[in-house]
Amino acid sequence: xxxxxxxxxxxxxxxxxxxxxxxxxxxxxxxxxxxxxxxxxxxxxxxxxxxxxxxxxxxxxxxxxxxxxxxxxxxxxxxxxxxxxxxxxxxxxxxxxxxxxxxxxxxxxxxxx
Amino acid sequence: xxxxxxxxxxxxxxxxxxxxxxxxxxxxxxxxxxxxxxxxxxxxxxxxxxxxxxxxxxxxxxxxxxxxxxxxxxxxxxxxxxxxxxxxxxxxxxxxxxxxxxxxxxxxxxx
Numbered sequence: 001x002x003x004x005x006x007x008x009x010x011x012x013x014x015x016x017x018x019x020x021x022x023x024x025x026x027x028x029x030x031x032x033x034x035x036x037x038x039x040x041x042x043x044x045x046x047x048x049x050x051x052x053x054x055x056x057x058x059x060x061x062x063x064x065x066x067x068x069x070x071x072x073x074x075x076x077x078x079x080x081x082x083x084x085x086x087x088x089x090x091x092x093x094x095x096x097x098x099x100x101x102x103x104x105x106x107x108x109x110x111x112x113x
Numbered sequence: 114x115x116x117x118x119x120x121x122x123x124x125x126x127x128x129x130x131x132x133x134x135x136x137x138x139x140x141x142x143x144x145x146x147x148x149x150x151x152x153x154x155x156x157x158x159x160x161x162x163x164x165x166x167x168x169x170x171x172x173x174x175x176x177x178x179x180x181x182x183x184x185x186x187x188x189x190x191x192x193x194x195x196x197x198x199x200x201x202x203x204x205x206x207x208x209x210x211x212x213x214x215x216x217x218x219x220x221x222x223x224x
Binding site for chain 1: 145
């Protein structure tokens with residue numbers, strides 16, 4: 001248990017559906033991340049939020065929409081996804097001080113059909 | 114060229130052997146170096162964390178950083194079947210919140 005909780009753990013959605021992934025951290029951290037992990041590819045950073053403000057968006061398609069309502073919660077809203085978006089989506093958090101490391105949740109397995 | 118290179122494996126070793134993993138990188142601005150372990154269908158779990166060059170040991174795990182060569186290593190001694198997992202190296206600059214990962218090396222420890 002890392003203190004970063006993701007729900008749902010598994011999600012199957014059609015290409016026309018709208019769904020959301022949720023992340024919650026209980027560590028008092030002030031920076032949160034979404035990463036994408038596809039088969040045989042390195043972890044890809046999608047978004048970074050620091051103090052609830054988006055500080056990085058790595059050219060992610062607009063069908064992925066993040067939301068950070070407070071420093072403990074992070075959402076990834078999904079709509080009109082493609083089959084190639086099927087992957088493990090990982091949430092992570094850090095205290096944000098220089099040199100702090102990053103702690104990951106267990107991930108949400110997404111399958112787009 | 115990728116910023117961080119890591120052999121994908123799989124690396125297969127007999128139980129009790131030393132597992133040797135490494136990553137090379139191209140960005141000299143990286144100052145903090147990490148190793149994560151990821152079991153199948155789980156999130157990455159932090160194993161080792163080092164700053165700048167040098168060695169660090171924690172139980173059966175030893176991490177080495179050689180910034181002059183832009184090369185980092187992780188050694189697992191007395192390997193166990195439970196060490197079978199994918200090992201990811203990661204690194205970050207002094208400032209900012211971004212971690213850059215290697216592609217991971219899959220390790221199989223056979224009983």
